[in-house]
Amino acid sequence: MQTNMRGMDMITTQEWTKDQIDTIMEVAMDLKKKRALGIPHAYLRDKVLAMMFFFSSTRTRGSFEAGMAQLGGHPAFIDSRTTQIKHGDTTKEIGDIFGRYFDGIAIREVTWGQGNKYIRGVAEASRAPVLNMQCDIYHPHQILADLMTIIEKKGDPRGKTITVSWAYASSYLKPISVPQSLILLATRFGMNVRLVRPPEFKLMPDIVQQARDNARKHHGSFEIMEDFEAGMAGSDVIYAKSWGPLLVTADPEEGKAITDKYKDWITDERRIAMAAEDAIYMHPLPADRDIEVTSAVLDGPHSVVFDQAENRLHAQKAVMALTMS
């Protein structure tokens, strides 16, 4: 167990040691049990978290807000549209000043090419820890909840196979932060990671390289596949979700045209049957129902999406309690 996380930023899990992440898991499980039993755990009494949203959210907002309050603190929901943020305020000003007012600053800014820069800028100027609630590159808290769910359902992740797959969606070009953070963390926990996606849906090369390095160091494996069904075969964890072809184009129309070439990348019962018999189906939600995944799978026996969503709460409470106390 590590005890040196006070004041740390959670921008990407790559900046945290494996031991520190193990501690987060341990604390998250303990907080989950405490909530189930009604045992008080107000480790952040009267502390305040600024939650800055530059993009709307349901689960992220709900889980951070509820979690902070359950820890005895106050979450301040700051919507970019109802303040004058970005109206004359530099990241240095926001970071320096909010770092004095608040005990933590959580930020969601997914704009391609800008989100992570903004968060880094605020973090550099802030004396309080900065938590990444999703940027264009990373979504660390989602993936911590995912890891927790995998451990709960599958035990030790080492040697287990996880399929991190692209899937079709028609709604809009979704960020690539989930698959990127996922291949980074799963490889550090010794999993056999299959990144499955059509050729136009590459992830950032340096992220892929880090995933490869992680796999080598942690006795896991990492491979890239372009065949949706082959990617499913025999896998223990099917994590299939859509993202935009952002490394090719960030233009919505162009991206849509590319995306529409792969309408048949939908997770259905036939395909989930190709995975291991006790495979779990994961998705961070919201899913494009019957487009990204069939209702039969989403609501079916392999799906753990609600438990996965719940774990956002517990994992984030662990990070907040460890960094902000």
Add this chain to the structure above:
Amino acid sequence: MQTNMRGMDMITTQEWTKDQIDTIMEVAMDLKKKRALGIPHAYLRDKVLAMMFFFSSTRTRGSFEAGMAQLGGHPAFIDSRTTQIKHGDTTKEIGDIFGRYFDGIAIREVTWGQGNKYIRGVAEASRAPVLNMQCDIYHPHQILADLMTIIEKKGDPRGKTITVSWAYASSYLKPISVPQSLILLATRFGMNVRLVRPPEFKLMPDIVQQARDNARKHHGSFEIMEDFEAGMAGSDVIYAKSWGPLLVTADPEEGKAITDKYKDWITDERRIAMAAEDAIYMHPLPADRDIEVTSAVLDGPHSVVFDQAENRLHAQKAVMALTMS
């Protein structure tokens, strides 16, 4: 006193026993006294209430938010415009996931034909209690505050006459949830209920039938009248507010044309003088001043609208404390 309300949904008072509602009244009075004296009453310490608003509000938001905080908990104000709710999330997903994050879910969704369905859908999926902050059919917390006010001002409601009247307003087609919830609850407390409205402003037939049944069971009476002034005559409680002719049309223009036929339905001093000498004038606010009711009445000696508005706070705190603890 009943002690079995933990986990119950408050969607309509009809689903609560008379004894349970008596308990809410008792707890509400106690909480009111405690607040007046500054006696701590943090019965929901570190619990979290999601307050989901699909329609703006002043009193409802203020009273739920303040009440939850005074009970030691945290109210999370979730405006439908600043989250991606309804952007891929089904009621099952909201209910299941928010039911895990939060200790209670309060919802205001007044869209005709949709509001109640939405709330029922969330409640079905949620493990946490769901509180109706007004839907298209019911407004239970308003009416609990109204009942509390009637008891405070008039003592035992049995045998007292209440006039639940339509009134003219020019602003927009208001929901019918207030008069509907009012005739449902007043009849259960043995009041003589007069529902007074022009022919186009009928309430839902099954609600009216339930009110009739309630009256019979609880030794009250229920009658429908179409003459504004006759409705006032000798009454103890004048509760006159506008609503839309929603059973005839939900079209704003058509509705306005029908409404404009009854510009004369304004509560003024001449008319209030037809009621009992010590009659009270009630309105849930905001009123269309000098259109729905004259300022002389709204600000006059019969009016109890501010005490009535205050009781929103105490009644809702009672419901929250009893269901969420």
Add this chain to the structure above:
Amino acid sequence: MQTNMRGMDMITTQEWTKDQIDTIMEVAMDLKKKRALGIPHAYLRDKVLAMMFFFSSTRTRGSFEAGMAQLGGHPAFIDSRTTQIKHGDTTKEIGDIFGRYFDGIAIREVTWGQGNKYIRGVAEASRAPVLNMQCDIYHPHQILADLMTIIEKKGDPRGKTITVSWAYASSYLKPISVPQSLILLATRFGMNVRLVRPPEFKLMPDIVQQARDNARKHHGSFEIMEDFEAGMAGSDVIYAKSWGPLLVTADPEEGKAITDKYKDWITDERRIAMAAEDAIYMHPLPADRDIEVTSAVLDGPHSVVFDQAENRLHAQKAVMALTMS
């Protein structure tokens, strides 16, 4: 030390005695130390502050929200766009009802000719204290933070010279509440106050008269100058910010044309060098960088703008603790 501030409104510092303001300073310093040391100071446990914003804000919202939460209470952020305030609710209704729900009401309404009237209207009807988070005439909490900063940096303000100067900005016609509140309070603390501005940028005559009277009573001085550089000469505190020519015109275009005559009124290194060697540069932020003030000055050795911004938190916590407990 004064002990009679419970229930008082903070609309302008003029309505508070010098002794009371000394007490605010003392409490603010104590709360600052307590926060630095992590000493609990939950003087408003389970109290609730309504924060009504009719105009967006970063520092004001952040500092009030964080401060209230650190005191153990709950700040309710009420954005005028997400409630039906001003949609049928009079100031009397808001004041009377919110004064019953909440333990304090903070309001930001800067509309020229309306803001202060609105706040006064609410305060008149409210049983809970009303705090002015900036109106068209006053910005008392900013200036309390400014005074605290001056005392921290310069010691006893008596006999020190402060330059309250207009500066050029291109963004929009800013309120005159900061310079007005500043000349009112600085004169009461015996400072030599120089109000420096082009002829079109006069402040309200009765505010200027009050400042003159304050100076006479408190052995300070007050003079009006129209030469930017002469205003700086030898001064201890340079407080130079833009405001609109609101006493001449509230029309944005006309105002802009007048403003553009004085593009040269920018605080730069050459000019700051005219002030006292150890002069401090103050600005309430956000500044129009390199328009109102050069980056070299804003980020330079004379600038105390971040410490000044931080003191918003501590000064406001003092006011809240003293009025709302």
